[in-house]
Amino acid sequence: MLQAVALTLVNGRVRDVSIDVRAGEVVGLAGLVGSGKSEIGRAVFGLEPIASGSIVIEGDVVRHPSPRGMLDRGVIYIPPDRREEGLVAMRPVRENMSLAALSLPMFSRLGILRRRLEGRTVRVIAQRLNLRPLNVERQVAYFSGGNQQKVVLGRGLARNVKVFIFDEPTTGVDVGAKVEIYGFMKDLCERGAAVLLISSDLPELLHLSNRSYVMHRGEVRAEFIGTALTEEAVLANFFDRDSDAA
Amino acid sequence: MTTAPMEREATGANRLSDLARSIFSTVGILPILLAIVVFYFASQESRFYGTANLTNVLRQSTYLIIVTLGQALVLISGGFDLSVGAVIAVTSVVSARYMSNHYAANPDSELSSVLVGVGIGLLVGTVFGLVNGIGVARFKVSPFIMTLGMASVGTGFALYYTGGSPVSGMPPLFTREIGTGRWFEIPVPVYAAIVAMILVLFLVGSTSWGRYLYAIGGNTKAAYLSGIPVGVYTASVYVMCSLLAAVAGLLLTARTSSGEPNLGGQYPLESITAAVIGGISLRGGEGRIIGAVLGALFITILTNGMNLIRMESYFQTMAIGVILILAVIFDQLRDRWRV
Numbered sequence: 064m065l066q067a068v069a070l071t072l073v074n075g076r077v078r079d080v081s082i083d084v085r086a087g088e089v090v091g092l093a094g095l096v097g098s099g100k101s102e103i104g105r106a107v108f109g110l111e112p113i114a115s116g117s118i119v120i121e122g123d124v125v126r127h128p129s130p131r132g133m134l135d136r137g138v139i140y141i142p143p144d145r146r147e148e149g150l151v152a153m154r155p156v157r158e159n160m161s162l163a164a165l166s167l168p169m170f171s172r173l174g175i176l177r178r179r180l181e182g183r184t185v186r187v188i189a190q191r192l193n194l195r196p197l198n199v200e201r202q203v204a205y206f207s208g209g210n211q212q213k214v215v216l217g218r219g220l221a222r223n224v225k226v227f228i229f230d231e232p233t234t235g236v237d238v239g240a241k242v243e244i245y246g247f248m249k250d251l252c253e254r255g256a257a258v259l260l261i262s263s264d265l266p267e268l269l270h271l272s273n274r275s276y277v278m279h280r281g282e283v284r285a286e287f288i289g290t291a292l293t294e295e296a297v298l299a300n301f302f303d304r305d306s307d308a309a
Numbered sequence: 310m311t312t313a314p315m316e317r318e319a320t321g322a323n324r325l326s327d328l329a330r331s332i333f334s335t336v337g338i339l340p341i342l343l344a345i346v347v348f349y350f351a352s353q354e355s356r357f358y359g360t361a362n363l364t365n366v367l368r369q370s371t372y373l374i375i376v377t378l379g380q381a382l383v384l385i386s387g388g389f390d391l392s393v394g395a396v397i398a399v400t401s402v403v404s405a406r407y408m409s410n411h412y413a414a415n416p417d418s419e420l421s422s423v424l425v426g427v428g429i430g431l432l433v434g435t436v437f438g439l440v441n442g443i444g445v446a447r448f449k450v451s452p453f454i455m456t457l458g459m460a461s462v463g464t465g466f467a468l469y470y471t472g473g474s475p476v477s478g479m480p481p482l483f484t485r486e487i488g489t490g491r492w493f494e495i496p497v498p499v500y501a502a503i504v505a506m507i508l509v510l511f512l513v514g515s516t517s518w519g520r521y522l523y524a525i526g527g528n529t530k531a532a533y534l535s536g537i538p539v540g541v542y543t544a545s546v547y548v549m550c551s552l553l554a555a556v557a558g559l560l561l562t563a564r565t566s567s568g569e570p571n572l573g574g575q576y577p578l579e580s581i582t583a584a585v586i587g588g589i590s591l592r593g594g595e596g597r598i599i600g601a602v603l604g605a606l607f608i609t610i611l612t613n614g615m616n617l618i619r620m621e622s623y624f625q626t627m628a629i630g631v632i633l634i635l636a637v638i639f640d641q642l643r644d645r646w647r648v
C-alpha cells in the first residue's frame with residue numbers, strides 16, 4: 064500500500080532506501096537517532112525535499128507529496144512532538160480532532176461547519192480511544208500527555224485513512240495510555256490499514272511489528288520478519304560493523 | 310510523567326489571588342477597566358451619560374469597531390496589520406475622487422456616483438489586502454515589515470494622489486445620508502458596524518475559514534500537517550482586514566464630506582489596542598471577536614470621556630499608549646496564569 068522506491072533526500076540523511084508497507088501489517092522502522100528513520104516518514108508525507116526515487120501509494124506514483132495531497136490519498140503522519148507540530152493547545156478536543164478532515168462533507172458543507180455532526184463524530188472517536196476525561200469541549204492543553212496523543216491519533220479516524228505513519232507515538236505517554244494506543248494500532252491493522260511504526264522504543268517495536276527494517280546512517284541495513292525479529296538481531300544492526308564483509 | 314504541583318498554603322490571601330487570577334484568565338481586565346472609566350467620567354461630567362453623548366459615542370465607535378474586527382482576524386491568524394490607517398486614507402481619496410468626478414459628469418444620478426465610489430473603495434481595500442497577503446504568505450515577509458512598508462506606501466500615495474489637499478464634490482446622498490444621517494434615530498454607520506459584526510462573527514464561528522484561522526495562529530505547523538493550505542488562508546485574512554478598513558474609510562469619508570489623505574492615522578495603534586484589550590492575543594490563535602468589539606467600544610468611550618473633561622489631546626495620546634502596554638502585559642500574564 065505504501066512503497067518508497069530508491070528514496071534519496073536532498074539533505075542526504077536518507078540514501079537509496081526502499082521499503083514497503085502492506086495492508087493489515089505493522090512495519091517497524093528501527094535505528095538510532097540520525098539513522099534516517101524519522102526522515103523517511105516525513106519525506107513520504109511531503110515534509111522533506113526528495114532528491115530522487117519515488118513514493119507509491121496503492122500503486123499510484125506520487126510526484127510531489129504534500130500533507131494535503133497525502134491526506135487526500137488516505138495517508139496520515141502522526142508527528143513525534145505533539146506540542147510542536149501536533150496540537151493547537153488552546154482549542155478544544157473537537158477542533159483538534161476534526162482539523163485534518165474539515166473539508167469533508169461530514170464536517171462541513173460549502174465551507175459552513177456542521178457542528179452537531181462534528182460533535183457527535185468526535186465524541187464517538189474519543190470514546191473509541193478512551194479519552195479521559197471524555198469531554199471534547201475541553202482545551203487539549205489540559206489533558207495528560209497520553210490523552211493528548213490520543214487526540215492526535217483521533218485525527219486519523221476522522222477521515223478515511225488507510226496508511227498510518229507513526230513517528231515515536233508514545234513519547235511522554237504514561238503506561239496505561241501506551242497500552243491503549245498499542246491496542247488501537249493493532250485494531251487499525253485488523254481493519255485493513257497499513258501501519259508504519261517509526262520508533263526508538265525497541266520493546267515497543269518488537270511487540271507491535273510483524274516486520275521491521277533497521278536503518279543505519281541513512282540506509283536500510285536489514286529487514287527482519289517474524290521469528291527472526293529479535294532484540295539482538297535488531298541491535299546488532301544499529302552500529303557500525305567492526306569488519307565489513309567484502 | 311506529571312510531577313505533583315508544589316503545595317501552596319491555603320491562606321485567605323492565596324485563595325483571593327487564585328480567584329483573581331482565574332477571573333482575569335477568562336474575562337481579562339476589560340470589565341474592570343470599563344467600570345473604572347465609566348464611573349470616573351460619569352462622576353466628573355454629567356453630560357457623559359446624556360442621550361446626546363451616548364448616541365455620539367455609539368456612532369464614533371463604529372469606525373474603530375469595523376477596523377478592529379479586521380485587525381482581530383489578522384491577530385488571530387498570528388499576524389497583524391499596521392497598514393489599516395493607510396488603507397483608510399487611500400480609500401478615502403481615491404473613492405472621493407472617482408465619486409466626485411462621476412457626480413460632476415452626471416449630476417442627476419447621485420446613487421450611481423455613490424456606487425462607483427463605494428465600488429472603487431472596496432477595490433482599493435482588496436488590492437491592498439492582496440499585496441499584504443501575498444507578501445506575508447508567498448514571500449514570507451514578516452507581517453510587521455510587510456504592513457509597515459505598505460502603510461508607508463499608502464500614506465505617501467494618498468498625499469501624492471491629492472497633492473496634499475482634500476477631495477471635495479461628493480454627492481449629498483453620500484455625505485448627508487451616510488455621513489450624518491439617521492435611520493430610525495440610529496446613525497447610519499451603526500448599521501454598517503452591526504452588519505460587519507454579524508458577518509465576522511459568522512465567519513469565525515460557523516465556517517471552516519474561521520476554524521483554520523485559529524489553527525494557523527495557534528500552531529501553524531500543526532495546521533500545515535493537517536493539510537490546511539496555510540498560505541491561501543493567511544493571505545485571505547489580510548484581504549478581509551483591508552476590506553473592512555476600506556469600509557471604515559468610506560464611512561469616515563462620508564462623515565468628513567471629503568477625501569482626506571491624512572485620514573485614519575490613529576487606527577493601526579487603536580485597533581490593535583482595542584483587540585488586545587478585548588482578549589485577542591498577540592501570540593495568535595486566541596481571543597473572541599466579541600471581546601475585540603468591546604475593546605473598541607472601550608477605547609471610544611475613553612476618548613470621548615477624555616474629550617468631555619477637556620483633557621489635552623496630547624495626554625490622550627499618551628493614555629492610549631499606556632493602555633496598549635497594559636493590555637499586552639495582561640495578555641502575557643494571562644498566558645502564565647493559566648492552569
